[in-house]
Amino acid sequence: MTPVAATEKAPAQQPAPAKGAGPLLRAWREQRRISQLELALRADSSARHISFVETGRSRPSEEFLLRIADHLDVPVRERNALLLAAGYAPRFPETPLDELGTLREGLEQLLQGYEPYPALIVDATYNVIAANRGIAMLLDGLSEDLLxxxxxxMRLTLHPRGLAPRIRNLAEWRGHLLHQMERQIALFRSDALRELYEEVAAYPVDDPGESAAGSSPTAYVALPLQIEHDGRTLSFISSISTFNTPMDVTVAELAIETLLPADPATVKYLQSLLP
Incomplete structure (x- = not known):
């Protein structure tokens, strides 16, 4: 979770797509920087057919749209939009998480099983769907309006009344998080994600001074989150997991973030919290 100075340049605005499956398909192809010929070779089609679809001269089949969307790595939500624009019914449901039964139970068990290490589940705009007691420990004492x-x-991490003042390597961690959001904005057409980016990037940031991570005697294998807690500095390496080949919009947009202790002192402290 990370911030960048308010003067930073936000990712370029994406033009509003024109109506119809053809313009939508062309917008995704151009965003991925793939030529019609290259896409045709990948999808076992022809550049002529793809051109006709993009210009509206041919009506694509449902199977063709899904195949092309797969090769363009179009998000599941936007595959439904492509189908609707072509006059077909959406293929992928959007099931509330509470109705996913076994999956929801499995996710909760995963979070609990990871304790005392922190873990949480977020949606496509970083809203927290679930979190374990390790996360609750890190959030202890934060401003009530953020809770x-x-x-x-992202707000919890980068807000001046959130975790930001406790993060020793804030400049690096903030830069990491903003870059992560920039990559997602480039991949997904999400006004909500862009608005969140603009909000958190504009948060005021104190002069970070010397990098805490850079001055540490510990050799880290990845950029750590170094955060002050209860008079000590805890260090974590973040890992994010998503579902393979999701067939539901809700599931496609879930991400599980786990914070793995990055040094022996953090391991020892967290394990001391176990009953």
Whole structure:
């Protein structure tokens, strides 16, 4: 979770797509920087057919749209939009998480099983869907207005009344998080994500001074989150997991973030919290 100076340049605005499946398909192809010929070779089609679809001269089949969307790595939500624009019914449901039964139970068990290490689940705009007691420990003492539902992981981390003042390597961690959001904005057409980016990037940031991570005697294998807690500095390496080949919009947009202790002192402290 990370911030950048308010003067930073936000990712370039994406033009509003024109109506119809053809313009939508062309917009995704151009965003991925793939030529019609290259896409045709990948999808076992022809550049002529793809051109006709993009210009509206041919109506694509449902199977063709899904195949092309797969090769363009179009998000599941936007595959439904492509189908609707072509006159077909959406293929992928959007099931509330509470109705996913076994999956929801499995995710909760995963979070609990990871304790005392922190872990949480977020949606496509970083709203916290679930979190374990390790996360609750790190959030202890934060401003109440940031802890009201819906919790947002980026706000909690980068807000001046959130975790930001406790993060020793804030400049690096903030830069990492903003870059992560920039990559997602480039991949997904999400006004909500862009608005969140602009909000958190504009948060005021104190002069970071010397990098805490850079001055540490510990050799880290990845950029750590170094955060002050209860008079000590805890260090974590973040890992994010998503679902393979999701067939539901809700599931496609879930991400599980786990914070793995990055040094022996953090391991020892967290394990001391176990009953």
């Amino acid at each position: 009201t539902s819906p919790l947002n992981a």
